[in-house]
């Protein structure tokens with residue numbers, strides 16, 4: 001079984017990089033692909049899990065193939081198409097293509113070839129072979145809900161914090177975090193970030209025992225502050241990039257300038273859905289995290305950042321004391337992920 | 351610029367891509383079932399270890415690979431992460447003719463290779479047959495595997511000696527499950543006759559089914575291990591039912607399910623034969639377990655979890671069956 005987590009240096013030394021695409025460009029391609037899957041999925045009324053699954057497929061695919069060989073928007077369409085089937089929210093291939101057509105300009109749509117449907121169908125088989133039929137993917141969302149349920153405190157504040165964490169998870173799809181860390185870990189880090197930014201300090205939680213200093217120790221073992229901050233910064237970095245890109249537009253560096261007459265197709269969307277999350281305060285406005293967290297805090301994103309998935313409001317089931325939510329001990333050991341073989345749970349003899 | 355070049359996948363030379371590199375060396379055919387062929391092969395990337403390759407043809411529809419196939423293969427992968435000792439290990443899945451736009455996709459499922467199936471194990475078994483403790487041990491392992499499948503909401507539907515593998519160490523592993531929707535009955539290769547011998551009455555009566563169908567099959571296999579001949583064998587549904595009723599008795603009119611085409615009155619009235627009369631050399635606990643597995647009404651049939659708690663399994667190994 002392939003192992004889907006990589007070191008940062010493996011991610012840098014990707015097939016695209018080896019074919020001459022520099023790191024920043026590849027990161028941007030990944031971001032654009034992920035964003036495209038989310039936009040396309042939102043237009044088609046697909047749920048957040050389907051979109052997230054599509055994005056994870058996309059990131060995994062480019063750990064084995066180059067953006068040079070496989071143009072990103074076709075791949076992204078195919079990932080969403082496959083994710084739809086996997087999550088049992090299937091969409092017709094031709095409808096995915098129709099939606100994709102609305103979201104990209106003519107030039108980009110050329111990469112879909114003369115017979116876009118056939119192109120996506122063929123790509124589906126390549127995609128499946130590449131991701132090895134590992135189709136069941138967990139996402140941080142369910143862990144956010146699970147963690148929130150166990151936290152005690154002011155309910156309104158908790159909800160606000162959860163909402164913000166949810167938005168961070170959405171945005172994290174545009175990074176390669178899903179290639180680095182398990183969803184449990186990402187959920188902890190981004191909930192921690194949301195807690196910091198929304199000033200929701202977790203002092204008590206259900207299932208707390210005397211050994212626990214932090215709430216997440218109940219769920220994930222040996223999570224270092226370094227790791228936590230590293231994950232948070234990878235997400236926060238997106239906002240500074242989106243600032244830079246705002247002037248640069250969506251267009252990649254190329255000899256021919258984008259035709260300026262043609263507005264980006266996204267502008268057909270209602271403003272609330274336009275670039276949902278990336279309209280964030282500049283990076284510099286978000287202070288470094290950690291113990292010496294300063295008082296001047298950037299406004300919490302919940303007001304600023306429209307939730308990109310209004311159709312799927314964050315359900316907060318039962319935050320009130322729930323009994324016996326203490327999960328079994330986790331197998332995670334901070335930076336040192338278990339090797340694939342050892343990481344698989346062994347079926348306990350009865 | 352490459353990024354907007356009109357290069358499409360169709361025009362690529364995919365042979366150069368790292369997709370279909372040869373990883374397995376086919377040796378010989380070891381099985382031919384209703385839906386595909388099974389080969390013994392060497393895993394070239396893994397010290398040439400033996401594996402079993404199951405070759406399937408998946409029918410593509412207008413939206414590519416059917417959703418049910420995708421789900422079922424991914425469930426097989428998920429289940430495998432539990433490494434249940436009574437389930438055959440599933441290593442890999444690969445497929446062929448990626449580029450051709452045929453209506454079928456050839457998929458190979460790669461499993462661990464196990465020496466033989468229970469069918470050939472019983473065939474080779476010298477008289478007087480399997481020991482009482484062996485029968486008990488294999489039945490327990492069958493139940494454990496099936497309990498695991500059922501707890502993951504998987505119904506095997508086709509448990510029989512040919513789908514139960516026996517390892518060199520004498521362990522039992524269940525094979526050939528989880529592709530129920532991918533390969534429904536109407537997709538079967540026509541030349542293959544599917545045995546009815548282990549089918550529960552509700553399947554024979556076309557009533558839909560649930561997890562109890564597997565328990566029925568385990569009952570049949572357990573009886574067969576003891577006697578070395580199949581318990582109920584007929585070649586049509588009605589004959590198979592008659593065969594069953596001759597042993598467990600024809601159900602009463604009240605017990606007969608409603609809304610089915612087969613009339614209760616079309617069956618002769620057989621009265622129940624005591625299991626102790628069929629399995630005379632079986633201990634009473636074994637007979638009592640058999641009886642609770644071979645119950646006509648699926649709602650009254652024992653579950654795998656309960657069967658594992660049956661007094662039969664509480665006895666010491668060396669006592670007579």
Ligand SMILES: Nc1ncnc2c1ncn2[C@@H]1O[C@H](COP(=O)(O)OP(=O)(O)O)[C@@H](O)[C@H]1O
Pocket residue numbers: 380381382383384385386387388402404438461462463464465466467512513515525526
């Ligand atoms: N992992 C395996 N190791 C050894 N033999 C196997 C293995 N899997 C299947 N076989 C043999 O091949 C036969 C057919 O395989 P099976 O998976 O049952 O396919 P089918 O759906 O065609 O019945 C089995 O009855 C068994 O004898």
Ligand SMILES: [Mg+2]
Pocket residue numbers: 383384512513526
């Ligand atoms: Mg079989």
